Amino acid sequence: MNKLTTKVADKLWELEEICRLNHQIFSEEILQHATTANGLLIDKFHSENKYVICLNDREVVGMIALRAIRPFSLDSKLENIDSYLPPNKSLCEIRLLAVKPNYRKTQAFYYLYKRAFSEFIKSDYDYAVMSGILSQQKLYKNIGFVPFGPLVGDEVKFQPMYSSPDYFFKSKHKQSALSSQNQNINLLPGPVNIKSVIKEEFNNSPVSHRSSNFKYNYTRISNNLCQFVCSKNVQLLTGTGTLANEVMLAHLSTMSEKGLVLSNGEFGNRISHQASCHKLDFIEYKINSGEEFNSDELNSILTKNKIDWIFFVHCETSTGILNNLDDITKECHSKGIRVIVDCISTFGIIPIDLSKVYMASASSGKAIGSYSGLSMVFFNELSESIKNEIPVYLDIRNYIRKGSIPFTLNSNALYALGASLELINIDSRYKKIRVAGEVFRKRISALGLNLITSKNLHPAIITLKLPDTIDSLIIGETLEEKKIFVNYKSDYLINSNTIQICLFSDLDLEEIQYVSNSLQSILEIERINKVI
Numbered sequence: 001m002n003k004l005t006t007k008v009a010d011k012l013w014e015l016e017e018i019c020r021l022n023h024q025i026f027s028e029e030i031l032q033h034a035t036t037a038n039g040l041l042i043d044k045f046h047s048e049n050k051y052v053i054c055l056n057d058r059e060v061v062g063m064i065a066l067r068a069i070r071p072f073s074l075d076s077k078l079e080n081i082d083s084y085l086p087p088n089k090s091l092c093e094i095r096l097l098a099v100k101p102n103y104r105k106t107q108a109f110y111y112l113y114k115r116a117f118s119e120f121i122k123s124d125y126d127y128a129v130m131s132g133i134l135s136q137q138k139l140y141k142n143i144g145f146v147p148f149g150p151l152v153g154d155e156v157k158f159q160p161m162y163s164s165p166d167y168f169f170k171s172k173h174k175q176s177a178l179s180s181q182n183q184n185i186n187l188l189p190g191p192v193n194i195k196s197v198i199k200e201e202f203n204n205s206p207v208s209h210r211s212s213n214f215k216y217n218y219t220r221i222s223n224n225l226c227q228f229v230c231s232k233n234v235q236l237l238t239g240t241g242t243l244a245n246e247v248m249l250a251h252l253s254t255m256s257e258k259g260l261v262l263s264n265g266e267f268g269n270r271i272s273h274q275a276s277c278h279k280l281d282f283i284e285y286k287i288n289s290g291e292e293f294n295s296d297e298l299n300s301i302l303t304k305n306k307i308d309w310i311f312f313v314h315c316e317t318s319t320g321i322l323n324n325l326d327d328i329t330k331e332c333h334s335k336g337i338r339v340i341v342d343c344i345s346t347f348g349i350i351p352i353d354l355s356k357v358y359m360a361s362a363s364s365g366k367a368i369g370s371y372s373g374l375s376m377v378f379f380n381e382l383s384e385s386i387k388n389e390i391p392v393y394l395d396i397r398n399y400i401r402k403g404s405i406p407f408t409l410n411s412n413a414l415y416a417l418g419a420s421l422e423l424i425n426i427d428s429r430y431k432k433i434r435v436a437g438e439v440f441r442k443r444i445s446a447l448g449l450n451l452i453t454s455k456n457l458h459p460a461i462i463t464l465k466l467p468d469t470i471d472s473l474i475i476g477e478t479l480e481e482k483k484i485f486v487n488y489k490s491d492y493l494i495n496s497n498t499i500q501i502c503l504f505s506d507l508d509l510e511e512i513q514y515v516s517n518s519l520q521s522i523l524e525i526e527r528i529n530k531v532i
Contacts, residue, residue: 004061004108006115009051016040017060018051025098030133032156043096045073052115054099054108062099062108064116066128068092074129077152078160081129084148085162089126097130113143117165118509121439131158144168165513185515186505187486189317189345189461190366193505194416198370201419207411214411218404221418228421229347229362231354231378235399238409241344244361244375245274248311248340250394251359253278254385257308260301262323265289265316266492267342275311282311289496290319290452290463295327302335309358313342314350318492319452320461320500322346329356338383347376349433349460349504351426354378364413367460367504370420373413433503434459436512440501443516447523460503465496470523472497478522484515 009015023041027033033041043049048069054062067073072093074081085091094116099108120128132140134157137147144167149160186193194202207214218236225234237243249271252259259282261272266289275282285301287293301307310332314325325341332339338358346352348368354360359379365372377396385397392398392406399406437459444462445451452463466472476488476499487493487500501515 004103004106004111005055006052006111007055008115008119009053009063013058014053014060015051018053018063019043019046021060021063021098021100022096024100026096029101030156045069045095049095050119052112052119054103054112056103061103062112063096064094064112065096066092066094066116066119068123068125072129074131074152074160077131077158078149081149081160084160085127085129090124092120092123092125092128094128094130109139110143113168114510117163117168121165121509122435127162127164129160129162132161133158165509185484185507185511187484187501187503187507187515189487189500189502189504190363191372192366192369194371195369195420195423197423198416198419202371202412202416204412204415209405209407209409209411214409214414215405217411217415217418218409221414221421222404224418224421225376226378228426229343229352229354229360229378231357231360232380233378235377235379235396235404236409236414237375237377238373238407239375240365240372241342241361241363241375242270242274244344244363244377245271245342246278247377247394247396248359248361249274249278249280250390251382251385251396252309252311252340253280253390254387255308255383256281256387258282258306259309259311260285260305260307262293262298262310262312263287264291264293264319264321264323265313266318266490267313267316271311271313271342283307289316290321290454292321292454292456293323295324295331298328299331302331302337307335307337309338309340311340311342313344314352315343315345315458315461317345317458317461318463318490320458320463321452321454322350322456322458324456325352325357343378345458345461348420348424348426350430350458355380364417364420368417368420369424369504369506370417371413373410374417429506430459433506436460436503436507436509437462439509440503440512440516443512444501444519447516447520449523462501462503464499464501466498468497470497472499475499475519475522479515479518482518484518 009018019040019042023039027035027041045067049065049067052064053060073095074093131152140161145161145163147159147161151157151159222234259280261275261282261284263269263272263284263286272284312323315322329339333356340359341357343352343360343362345366347362359377362376364370364374440462450465472488476486479486487502
């Protein structure tokens, strides 16, 4: 048996197989409908249904139909169903649950409901109603369904039931499935989960950086990187994103110009420190951690001072604040000011346009979803250097003169990076993670925790400032015992009693619910312990 997968049916052959499975279960097995000569049973709401199907390769082995148009099928069987349910809630109906007999002892049933409730979350439905067959009441209750009203049906009796995404993701079936899994839940900003095709590229035999094969792939991957962010050039380096920032600062040190460094957190402070180490002539616009730069104040600084370049981080990862790259770039471009930006936490997860940026840094081991160890410096037209007194490894012009590969570069890491680029559709990924981030923030807010909020937040970084009565180190360590890995060990997080949940590894909605439930139970225990 191949791995079971689920999807929303959208192909003609899938819809035909749905009608065939509908006939097999409801005409031939349950005898709820008459058989047909062609073996197809078309549901009366077929054109209005959204079908979630479970597939084994190209075989449709199970299905569920979702429909939100009133009257429901259940409305015709039970009058005034809303009177049995919590008031003022949006409803959807689940119908036509069907799993082929030889798949009923597999995870097909659970996968169908998992995907169905994920679709509910996307559509903002509060509750799902259905008619549950009597023989399966224990199973339905175990996955979070609550019976209501009298039995319905003529020859075949059903129990009206309702549930919600919360009920399902808190259910015994769900908690058992997740708590027993061996896979860690990665909520770190890096390293991130690595997809199998990327692992395969990384595990190939290494190739010399002098070989023609390596040079061909280096050029191909470099071109893909540039297209990804609308940049003319990129230089790949062996090292972390901090190294890429050092290279950009070293380049600025050859130009004898005055700059401005923006800082609203840990990583802006780091750039200021690095700029001082390179003995750059610069001033600093520094505000409190977690705050946003004021555009009027920034424009005033740029107007009152002769500024040649500006350096800032696109996302201040320590808080999740997203600094406005487009607005700052537009303003500086109109004034002839070069923009240098750290995109380490946004590259691969947020659409970025670097066409008017002088230089930008990124890395392979964060949101792009590959292994750490490579960094990138993107650039367009470089200005002439006045002097050349920097170490050769930090000299971006040295790479240009030597044809981009003057030093050893890890072919395994390069090819893995190339594979990660080919897997990502940045627009759809950004949308998916934005939705997941909104869901997670709602669930965390419901726990009474202090979330860092802003109109400009990185969609995949959720920062929780814990009350003084709860130790962030204890919370982080307890989550690790449950195989949930959050960001909490950095000094700046420890000092502010803060933990971060990062969605760089593309969590699904069931894992989000499991994490929020686990966090809730840990906090409740900690609060009780403090009282005792």
